[in-house]
Amino acid sequence: MSAPVLVGYFDSEEKVLDATRAVREAGYTLDDVYTPYAVHGLDDAMGLKPSRLTWVCFGAGLLGCTLAMSLQLYTSVVSWPLNVGGKPFNSFPAFIPVTFELTVLFAGLFSVAAFLVRAKLFPGSRRRALPRVTDDRFAITVAPRDAGPELAAAEELLVRHGAVATSRMEVAS
């Protein structure tokens, strides 16, 4: 069993934005859009929701902050309290810099890790890009429900909206 996928190639961001909207308005299943750079407005055109990675960043920042503060309190108050001129063991203000740095470190590293996992990016990935989409072409992939007239209609729609080329692919489902 294989499902047909239609690819339309475009040569400018205006056309691809326009065609993306048209594909969704016509009710076809928009699979994805491939672009050489981040096209602003495509999120809306594709109907993508805002990324939830910001929450990962926030949580990781909290974790880093907590761990840093706990480590400093544990080492300076519990494990090895050093009496230096009668100063308090819990010298909270002096712990702020390290706490801040570790908050940033955790938040940054976890956000990037979460992004790579979510976008399935990893070294050794076998995925290939469509021809020229990392250079100067924009591509829309449409997955119609049937390989017959609907596919032809979708293809016609892409061409009408300025596709410079189209191709059909079989995707093993």
Add this chain to the structure above:
Amino acid sequence: MSQQHLSPLRVPLVTEARTLGQLTEEICAPMERAPTWKWWAAFAIAVSILGTGAGIVAYQIGTGIGVWGLNKTVGWAFDITNFVFWVGIGHAGTLISAILFLFRQKWRTSINRAAEAMTLFAVMCAALFPVIHMGRPWLAFWVLPYPNSRGSLWVNFRSPLLWDVFAISTYFTISAVFWYVGLIPDLATVRDRAKAGLRKAIFRVLSLGWTGSHRTWSRYETVYMLLAGLAAPLVLSVHTIVSMDFATSVIPGWHTTIFPPYFVAGAVFSGFAMVLTLMIITRVVLGYEHLITIRHLENMTKVIIVTGGIVSLAYGTEVFIAWYSGNPYERFAFLNRAFGPYAWAYWTMVTCNVVSPHLFWFKKVRTSPAAIFVLSLVINVGMWFERFVIIVTSLHRDFLPSSWSMYTPTMVEVGTFIGTFGLFFTLFLLFVRVLPIISIGEVKSVLGFARPPGEAPAALPRRPEHPASESPAPEPLAVPGLALASRKDVPV
């Protein structure tokens, strides 16, 4: 974004009309052709300096820190001066990549990649000095808080020097990650241009399977913004913490609350000077005058005017407060800076940092690459002397006249410092050879800025050996799980 309504106030960021394909071609070209004799000459010089520096470092580690010119009074001099100098150089890169990004300054796109690379290399140079000055660098791991068999003797979290360890290592890590995340789409571009072979294999691994899917782009933009938002306060915190190495002590001339903002401004000041130095050379050698335009240089000189002004104000404030505080030690420290045995260093600093940036008020100077280049070098010299003046003049005559002394660097210290320049330029030259030094994806996104849509692109010198310069119809795909059923080419 192409603008339907063109404002006369907007100037195109890419000054020559180019198609997307031409941009890819131009930015990837230096990586794909054999290095020129100029590159080899520069690389040979840089590597020889690096090698000499490495030899000197090996000698001082083998012999001991006694080969430096330090004495009991001046226990910190060249090592910390150079450390602060290099960390400062690094800050402009993060400022360009993170802070300008948050301010939506589109002109950053042509320079952010190189500036961030510069940040990484500068931080590497900086980190060498504290490690060498430990005297026993193989015990450097003692600064990490790990459970140990010394009674579980922990590090001192109240020490600014330990804050430095955390600040610098975090800064380096986040800068490296930020730089790499920014590189991923471009690595995929290079991968797709490469013919089968080692280059393709390497870039396939590095680009992590990037396909240009907009679902990924959307997340990528989010992560990039998060990293920028994290890096912006980080860059301010790093030099703040570096300044606290001095400000938390009681030495007259160091014991000042103005240090953190003053150091941060100074760092951005010197960093932008170094970015200008490198960019002016790069744009000429690689023929990127239309990508790194006069306007980019001019914008950076304006940042230099501002930060230079802040630095000048800080100098003035320090002198005023030294007088106003009525503290005799503080007063003496500043009189000694200006009129003592190191007065030559102080006045060099004032000339380079306070006087020279004001030349940038003149548009002729701001828009002349040669003049900017000279001034950027002058500012770098000035900022180096600033650190030297702060550190050495405050230490060499402190509270007890009986312990006053002078400090002169030895050849070993000077050699180590010059050696770090060798390291810096070696890394930068390698970077120019192996990675796209301008962010391809980001420049493409501002290509249409302030341009009427559909403007005819300028002709590029065609290099027939690059298959990507032709424009074929899309080829059949070789995607696992995807088999081409049919293809229909529509005449364009």
